[in-house]
Amino acid sequence: MRPHILVVDDSDEVRLLASRILEREGYQVTAADSGVSALEQLQAFVPDLVVSDIMMPEIDGYRLLERMREDPRLIAVPVIFLSALGDATSLERGNRLGVEHYLVKPFTAKQLLATVSGTLRRYAELRRVQVIKQQEVASSEGPRALDFEPPGPAFAAQWRQNF
Secondary structure, eight states, rough: OOOOOEESSOHHHHHHHHHHHHHHOOOOEEOOOOOOOOHHHHHOOOSSSEEEOOOOSSOHHHHHHHHHHHHHTTTTTTTEEESOOOSSSHHHHHHHOOSSSESSSSOHHHHHHHHHHHHHHHHHHHHHHHHHHHHHHHHHSSSOOOOOOOSHHHHHHHHHHHO
């Protein structure tokens, strides 16, 4: 199954460019032209990754990320910021909110693809390791059905607290 990425940018040019780059690489892409539209999309599905601009009207990228972290379904979805804001204050604010990566515009296709593939690979590995750990705990207690939740919001919250 192809990873599903939500691309959010109020600039038609940037949104279409990022979407095309990702689609050519084989990703399933849904696009939103604002933070408001992104939140509406996120009610319908949970993506594997969100790539978002920061400076958008009404709901900016920071607020979008905050709202995602308030939703248990979306808390573990990694977010990559694309922005013209490259100052230390902007970077620090994004990092405090839990953004995974920060690409400063203009970005290259190679930079975007490397960041997206690396982030998706890392999250897939974290989910795999968590499942293995849960299976080991279950098997050490003797044969029984696995009674754990798959990795998700709780795992992401715990992982962030530990690291």
